[in-house]
Amino acid sequence: MSKGLDKLNHIVVLMMENRSFDHMLGSLKAVNPQIDGIDDQMFNLDDKGAQIKPQLLADFQGQLNPDPDHHFPAVDLQIFNGDRSADRQPTMKGFVTSYFHQRRDTAHSQKIMYCFKQSDLPVLTTLALEFAVFNRWFASIPGPTICNRAFAHYGTSFGRVDMNPFDTIEPFKSVYARLISATPKRSAKVYYYDTTSSTMEVVNLLQNQPELFGTYKQFLSDCDNGLLPDYSFVEPNYNDHETDEGEEVASDQHPDHDIRAGEVLIAEVYMHIKRNPALWQSTALLVLYDEHGGIFDHVNPPSCPPDQFTAPANSTGTGMEFKFDRLGVRVPAILVSPWIPKNTVVNRVFDHASIPATVTRFFQLGDVPRSPREQNADIFIEPNVGPIDPQRNLFSLDVLRTDCPEFGV
Amino acid sequence: MAIIPVPKPPKKAMSADREVNCLLRAQVEHLQHVERRLPLRYRSSIYTHAIRTEGEAARYIGEVTEAIHEAHADAANERVKRARPEKGRSKPKAKKAKNGRGK
Numbered sequence: 001m002s003k004g005l006d007k008l009n010h011i012v013v014l015m016m017e018n019r020s021f022d023h024m025l026g027s028l029k030a031v032n033p034q035i036d037g038i039d040d041q042m043f044n045l046d047d048k049g050a051q052i053k054p055q056l057l058a059d060f061q062g063q064l065n066p067d068p069d070h071h072f073p074a075v076d077l078q079i080f081n082g083d084r085s086a087d088r089q090p091t092m093k094g095f096v097t098s099y100f101h102q103r104r105d106t107a108h109s110q111k112i113m114y115c116f117k118q119s120d121l122p123v124l125t126t127l128a129l130e131f132a133v134f135n136r137w138f139a140s141i142p143g144p145t146i147c148n149r150a151f152a153h154y155g156t157s158f159g160r161v162d163m164n165p166f167d168t169i170e171p172f173k174s175v176y177a178r179l180i181s182a183t184p185k186r187s188a189k190v191y192y193y194d195t196t197s198s199t200m201e202v203v204n205l206l207q208n209q210p211e212l213f214g215t216y217k218q219f220l221s222d223c224d225n226g227l228l229p230d231y232s233f234v235e236p237n238y239n240d241h242e243t244d245e246g247e248e249v250a251s252d253q254h255p256d257h258d259i260r261a262g263e264v265l266i267a268e269v270y271m272h273i274k275r276n277p278a279l280w281q282s283t284a285l286l287v288l289y290d291e292h293g294g295i296f297d298h299v300n301p302p303s304c305p306p307d308q309f310t311a312p313a314n315s316t317g318t319g320m321e322f323k324f325d326r327l328g329v330r331v332p333a334i335l336v337s338p339w340i341p342k343n344t345v346v347n348r349v350f351d352h353a354s355i356p357a358t359v360t361r362f363f364q365l366g367d368v369p370r371s372p373r374e375q376n377a378d379i380f381i382e383p384n385v386g387p388i389d390p391q392r393n394l395f396s397l398d399v400l401r402t403d404c405p406e407f408g409v
Numbered sequence: 410m411a412i413i414p415v416p417k418p419p420k421k422a423m424s425a426d427r428e429v430n431c432l433l434r435a436q437v438e439h440l441q442h443v444e445r446r447l448p449l450r451y452r453s454s455i456y457t458h459a460i461r462t463e464g465e466a467a468r469y470i471g472e473v474t475e476a477i478h479e480a481h482a483d484a485a486n487e488r489v490k491r492a493r494p495e496k497g498r499s500k501p502k503a504k505k506a507k508n509g510r511g512k
Contacts, residue, residue: 122415210477249422406410407412407415408413
């Protein structure tokens, strides 16, 4: 038995935008050597042949303009550095070359190697050190946002590696549909920031099931009033806009939005859960990023069992088909709960298909059809039935922690 | 444990005139894909090909998102009306066309 799993009733996922693990958390290797961050042996070559190492020079805003390319062909270049041979292996040496292609500016291309200092990101780095940080959480596809977020909702992108609208394909249903049609019925909500920011899951979820959606304000209120559903997916503010209450700065951390707005968002989500004692002890909060946004990371994305869909050669931009048999670039991912020991570092491999896989298993939604990628994805919360493997259970404490951090938001 | 301060972005971080990024461009396209299926009275008058800035994209995103919710809410209300007893009920009036939706 696990006391933490016994108490757990809510899973909250907050998915941010377009930053790599090394860019955000790479500096933490100096604090905890178990965290697989940056060191001075890593480098990419620039167009002049100079070795460009990751450096702690990232700025909050203004540095990554133009937005680094993170479409499928560009990510292929970043991972394989132009090698198109049949037996190629990832090298993670093509990031500077890829960024150079966008502005033909040697000095600017080097900024793709820049990482944040620990002190720049007090929220994200504190949560990583205080709870569980994943050393091997990868984007689901070496490609852009929409198809990667689809894996978090459906466990597959239905064969898409791009940003175009897609329709879901039977029999794979969204994790939300699985929850609300389960017996006993479960509850689920996607909280977008507001209608002016809206959601990235327009064509299927918003169009067909708008009742699934709530706003960020409602999320905060649901936390305060103990009304959070079993499963919540929180989307950040994707754009700068005016409201009746004033200016709303984008908080998604997508380049070139200010990183600090995202730090405030993460802290608010955490603190609103923490301030409700009943919710705090019964909730797991996963904070992660949809993909790396074209920014350097040093860990080779591993191969994986293929999905049942194939992206044809004329849709990938590389001239090669993609069987969804390799993960994307590594992203920051942190699991928060007062039942998780401080300084937990997880080395198992995860990707966004792990989200519906975990929710489906944990809430015992039955034998629902799941994509091959989801079936093969590891889970980050063990189902609380039968004997629990202590090596896999992250909610391992017998006594609720009282030393968890507090943020001034 | 001491409370950890969280710096806020400065005023200058906000720029509704920033060039729209590829993510927002895609979001606009997805919403336009859905908007084409909405009855005419719910559609926006914004020309999406002319959207250049984040502020312009935000306005369109907000209008169409609200319209999707409104169209579903109206359909649900009609469903409720249809389910009521027929006695004394008049035929529902067609909704007036809307122009210049949103703020």
